[in-house]
Each structure stands twice: as structure tokens, then as C-alpha cells.
Amino acid sequence: MKLGEEWLYDLVPSLRNCVNFKKKLLQVGIETHYVPDLISPPLVSNAIVGTITNILVHPKNKNYMIYLVYLGNFFLHKTIISFLKIFHIGDKVLVAISNVTYYKNSFVTNVEIFGKISEGFFCDFYMLNRGFKKNDIVFLSKNISNGENFSKYLLKNARIIKFECPSNRIDLQCVFGLAREIAIINQLSLPQLPKKKILKNFKKYRCQIDFEDFSEHINYTFREIHNLDNKNVFLPFLIQERLRKCDLMFENVLENLVHYLFLETGHWFHIFDIDLLKKQKIKVRLSKKGECVYISSKKKIYLQENTLILSNFEQILSFSDMFEITGAKVTKNTKNLFIGTMDFLQESFFLKKKEIFFLKKICTNLKYNICSYKCLNILDYFTFLILKICGGTETTVFMKLKNFFKKNTKKILVNFKKINNILGVKILEKKIVHILKKNFFKYTFENNLVYFQPPYWRLDILIEEDIIGEIVSKFGCHKIPSLPFKQNSYNSSIQLNNVISLSRIKSFLINNGYFEIISYSFINPKFQKFFFPNQKFLVIKNPISIEMSVMRSTLWIGLLNCVAYHQNRQYEHIRIFETGLCFFLDDTKNLHVRQEDYLACAISGFVKTKSWYSTNRNFDFYDMKGIVESIFDLFGQLKKIHISPKIFHGLKSNCSAGIYISNQLIGKIGILDSLISEKFSITQPVILFEILWKKIFLKNSFIVRPISELPKIKRDISIIVKEDIMSSQIVNMCYQILKNDNVEIFLYDMYHGEKIQKGYKSLSLRFIFESFKKNLVENQISKKIQNCILGLKNEFQAILRD
Secondary structure, rough: OOEHHHHHHOOOOOHOOOOOHHHHHHHHOEEEEEEEEOOOOEEEEEOOEEEEEEEEEEEOEEEEEEEEEEEEHHHEEEEEEOOOOOOOOOOOEEEEEEOOOOOOOOOOOEEEEEEEEEEEEEEOOOOOOOOOOOOOOOOHHHHHHHHHOOHHHHHHOOOOOEEEEEOHHHHHHHHHHHHHHHHHHHOOOOOOOOOOOOOOOOOOOOOEEEOOOOOOOOOEEEEEEEOOOOOOOOHHHHHHHHHHHOOOOEEEEOHHHHHHHHHHOOOOEEEEEEEHOOHHHHEEEEOOOOOOOOOOOEEEEOOOOOEEEEEEOEEEEEOOOOOOOOOOOOOOOOOOOEEEEEEEEOHHHOOOOOOOOOOEEEEEOOOOOOHHHHHHHHHHHHHHHHHHHHHOOOOOOOEEEOOOOOOOOOOEOOHHHHHHHHHHHOHHHHHHHHHHHHHHHHHHHOOEEEEEOOOOOOOOOOOOHHHHHHHHHHHHHHOOOOOOOOOOOOOOOOOOOOOOOHHHHHHHHHHHEEEOOOOOOOOHHHHHHOOOOOOOOOOOOOOOOOOEEEEEOOHHHHHHHHHHHOOOOOOOOEEEEEEEEEEEEEOHHHHHHEEEEEEEEEEEOOOOOOOEOOOOOOHHHHHHHHHHHHHHHHOOHHHHHHEEEEEOOOOEEEEEEEEEEOOOOEEEEEEEHHHHHOOOOOOOOOOEEEHHHHHHHHHOOOOOOOOOOOEEEEEEEEEEEEEOHHHHHHHHHHHHHHOOEEEEEEEEEEOOOOOOOOOOEEEEEEEEEEOOOOOOOHHHHHHHHHHHHHHHHHHHHEOOOO
């Protein structure tokens, strides 16, 4: 939001004495900086401010008027002759006088007009380089002193400030709201909403307002102004200058006044030409499916269903408060004007921001009001401005209610002990109450509990944490010590407290060429159905879009989106991983939601970059299996896990396995199904795994044994068994046969292919024997190996390969 600095000073005069008010604004999340005013210097300089004290008709030419203008004690009165007949006694104007004012680099001189001397002329916006039309005369506000040099006035009020406010602070979308916040921070008197008394006219209004039958709470207030002159009128200089600095200038005076009022007070008004309304009937309703509006003769916009609109029979008058809609649009020929404004309750559905795509722009400004008891005051202020500038007669005010009732802001329970625990510093209860009272929070004691009620304009204060944030911003972030959290560091030695170290797993993966990604926790339910076809998901009530409408139950979707993105950009070797929470519906848990910490990896493409001296190969299942085993080996859990075939949705049935630790399923691994690869537009096979990484430490016990000083003996055997026999069964059988020996057994090769019968596989095992007492004898080792071969032959019909 960009505005002239003088506008703030006008609402809070004592602010001129506050030097560091911008630094204090930064503490509450409002960033400010000055921006240059890029307007060109005026064509006229040293123009003088004056007040018209007398008006006469020129005795020799009735087309000219003689104006007597008082220019202060120094210049006294000057006579100005002009053909313009728009002035009244008491108008504050800007005058270029002879021998004082420069116009286009030369002095203004006296001019004789039909025997009378004109000692200058009235200045218009064109002369000030603030308009393109000549004779748009500058009218000034009453607070500018007569005789003041207008060049110095412009220089004094030239600064423009740009404010960047938090998106949840709706109350800071207007100048009054900003001025109020600045006054509170600097402990100044609060600005007051403008109060203008108008002559109460009991003329009856002509329009009728009706509501469609819907459950929302709405209050619509309106009045009419008849017989106004919208053609030969000009905005006062102060209003026009403030709008120009905000980049909100329109040709129509009434449209400018609506925007000016919105900028100043935050209240939005509808204005319509009554004479263009069919039977003077307006209906507040929700749009239907496929309904559209015409912005001009060439532009048509289709509305989202259930958009709040104002209509005159089938003709839509307004949606999202846009002026451009044809129909009852106000023009310079408008004689009879309808002014209306809508109020809502704070929790109304219509107060939620909606993106409206219009002319390639996104309109997210909240233009609906929530302070019904301030509405009449602002309506009178708006009426006063219109009557002063355009003339006319106003009617009585009519208020139409739809399920509306006055509702105070919510009371919030505050726990002082919790505040001190969160902040890490003790703030006395009296200090907390004092801070909130200064910010116009009300408090009550009920059953020895303290409840705070935020002021009506603080719609962002909804829960206790919001109040804590308010206390921090007003207490001062610099007063809260910045101390690191107390935490235990991981040591590779044995620790009794069994510290879990996710960072160690990440470091291992990064050192092996993996990249960590971070994806959204809310995803497309269509993709999640591929992996959990029979499961209900945790649905988001107000999703950003249908593609982000459920909470994830797997990390694989984020990984697959990343793989597809990089494959489309010709990356040939992809290694990525992610850690994060997954969400499941569970009636046994609090709020019926269970959260689990997962670690997931995905690989695709070539194992390494291409080179001239070596052949390359694609990643396969066993590359990923090796990574899984290495992760468990980091924590001494390798012997406690086994990976066995298990079918999972989304993985190929012949390349899908479960990951078990101590016979408990903690993850899955496999190759992505080709049908799902097509849905993600993935061209290369993808191998994935996903584990509950905290379960690695379920039974984290270490066995410490000495290392033998005697030499070890190694023996290798290769056997042929049926394909459905798992290698872990073979290894466990060998351990059982040699249970009285100190031996290590592991599989180091598996082979399918030539010279191996279909339906069978070749397994190569390595035995490492060692002793702590004596050197092992060859005959003893051979006998033990023969016992293993015989046991495998009897149990699995294994055949020893030559």
C-alpha cells in the first residue's frame, strides 16, 4: 500500500514529533520505505493560496466574473477576472498573481479585460502537472493558510511511504487502520473516524433491496442522492493528490470518491445510476452456474458458482465490487445516485479471500465491512463529500437485515505460565495485562481464569497463540534472549539413552550422491489412490485446489513428481530422498489422526555418468536394496532385518518386497509399476523404498565381542535351489547347523541364466570361521561345510554346483 505521508499526519497530528515510528512498525511486521514521487515539476511556481470573498458580474461583459480573493496579510486582496462561473464565496483557491508567480519561466503580468484589470488567474491541475485537461480548477482544503506559497506546501508534503503489511491484518488495508496502529505503538491518542453532520432530509428513497434465501448474515445499508451535478465538478486538490500518490485516479468524480473513502476508512460502497435500474429493484443473491457479466461490449467474464452479486432482475450490477460492469454504471450524466454498503459477521463465508482472475490480474482485496455500527457514520461522511462537491438532495437511510445480529469478538483464555514457557523469559502477569490493555484488549476473570477479548478491528486474533504473538511484538523481540535449545549430540559410541539421529542417515545418503527434496504435505487424491486404493484419506476442508486437497499417506508422490520433472529435462541419473510426516485416519488416536515419520528414496536412470573407458548400466532393485541395508548397518541393525517378497499397490508384483525388523513390517521396496509411471509421465524405471525410520531403533542392542588374533578361514560354496526359496532361509539354516561355531555367513552372489534350469537359481555363500583358542584345522572345516551341504540338501533339495 502506497500513500502520502501527510495523510497519516492529518489523522495523527502528534506523529510528526515521533522520529523512530517506522522502526517500531517493523516490530509488528509492517515494513516501510520511502518511494520517490516521479511527477514533473509544476509549470507554475510561487502560486499563492487565497479565499474568495466577493463575486461580481463584469459590468461590460456578462460572460466574465470578477472575483475578489483574499491572499493573506502580505498580499491582501487581488482582483481576478475569469469566464469560469463555478466558484462560491469562501472557496479556497490557488492564484497566480502578477510580478510574483512564474508561469512557463516568465512572470505573470496584469491583463486588462473589457476595461477592468485582472491581477492574475486561477491555477488548474494542468499547470501543476497533475492533469491533462485545462480549466480543472484547483480547490484547496480549509486548513491551508491564506498567503502560503504553494510550491513550499507541495515540497513539504511530497514524501510517499510504501507499507507492506502482514496478509492476515485486514484492518491495515486502509489509512485509518495504519494510523490507528501507529498511534497505539507510539502511545498517542487514537485517530477518530471522520464525523460530518448533514442536514437530515426526510425525502423517501425510491429503490428496494431484497435478499435471496441463503444462510449468511448480511446487513445492507443505503441511501439515495437526487438531482446531483456530476458533469461540471472537480475534486478538491487534497483528495486528488492523495489518490494520485496511491495510483488510483479515475475520470469519474464519484468513482474517485468511492476509492478515496475505501483507502481512508476501509469501507466499500456500491454506487449505481438509479435511472438505469429497471423498476428500481436490487437483489442480493448468489450467482448461478454458467452466469456471466459484461465488462464492456467486448469483454465477458464467467462467474464462479455461488459468488455474491447484486443484480437488477437478470442484469448483474456488481460482483467483487467492480465498476467496469455495464448496466447501471455511474457516468457524468448521472442525476440520481444510489449509495449502498454491505456488512458481514466476522466468520462469514464471504469474508474469505477469493482469487478473481480479471484482465490477467488477481484481485484479493477484501472490500466488505464488518463494523455495522460504524457504517452509518461513514455513510454520512460519504454523503457529505458528494453533496459538497456535486450538490443534490439526500434521502433517508434504509437498513435491510438478513439473519444479522451484533456479535462481539471472541473471548480467548490465556495461560500466563504457558506464555513464559514459550518465550523462555519471565514476564510478570501485570506487565502482560498492561501490554494488552494498551492495545485495547478487554479482560475478564471467570472461575480464576483470565479471558482476553481483542478489539473489534483485530480479526487476526483468534487463538491463544495469536495473543502470545501480540505480546512478543509489543514487548519487544530484542528483549527476549536468543538461546539455543538444549539438545543431546549424537556420538557413535554406545549410548544408554538410544539417541535417534536422522542427520546421520541424511549425511550417509548425501555422501552417496543423493539429493534431499522437500515437497508439500497436501497432494492430489487421484495419485494417492494408486498406492492406497482402499484407504480413506485425511481431507483438507478448504484446499488451495483439488490437486492439493488431501494429506499425504506416502512420500513417494513428491519423489515421483520430482523424478518426472528432471527426466523431462534430460537428467540421466537421478538419486533423491525425502523425510517427513505422513498422515492416516485412526479412530484410536487423538483427533482421529495418526502421524508417522517416514524416510523415502527414489533412483532412476544410469548408475553413473557416461564415460569412454567404462560401460554404463541402469539402476536395478539390488542397488536400492544395498542402500537400505547400509542404512541399517549404520546403527548395527543389519542382522536384525530381512527383506522378503510382498505385494504392494503401485509396485511391480515380481519386484516388490517388505522390509522387516524383528519380524515387524517397517517399510517397503520395489520397482514402480509401469502403468503408474505413465500417469506421472515417467519414461525410465523408478526404484523406490519407504521406511518408518524411527523403527530402526526399536530394539537397538549392541553385542560387543573381542577380535581374534588367530587367522580366519574362508570357504565358498555355490548351490542350486528353487526360485521361491529365500536366501535368508538358506543362511538361517546354515547358522542353525553351525550354531556351536564362531562363524559368519553371507550371500555374495545370485545367478539366473545359462546352465541353470528354468525355475531355479544359483546362490553363492561365503563362510568365515574363526577361533579364539587355537588354529583351525582344514579337516574340521571341510566336515562342517559338508554338514551344511547335507542339511540344505535334505531341507531344500539343494544341489551343489561344480
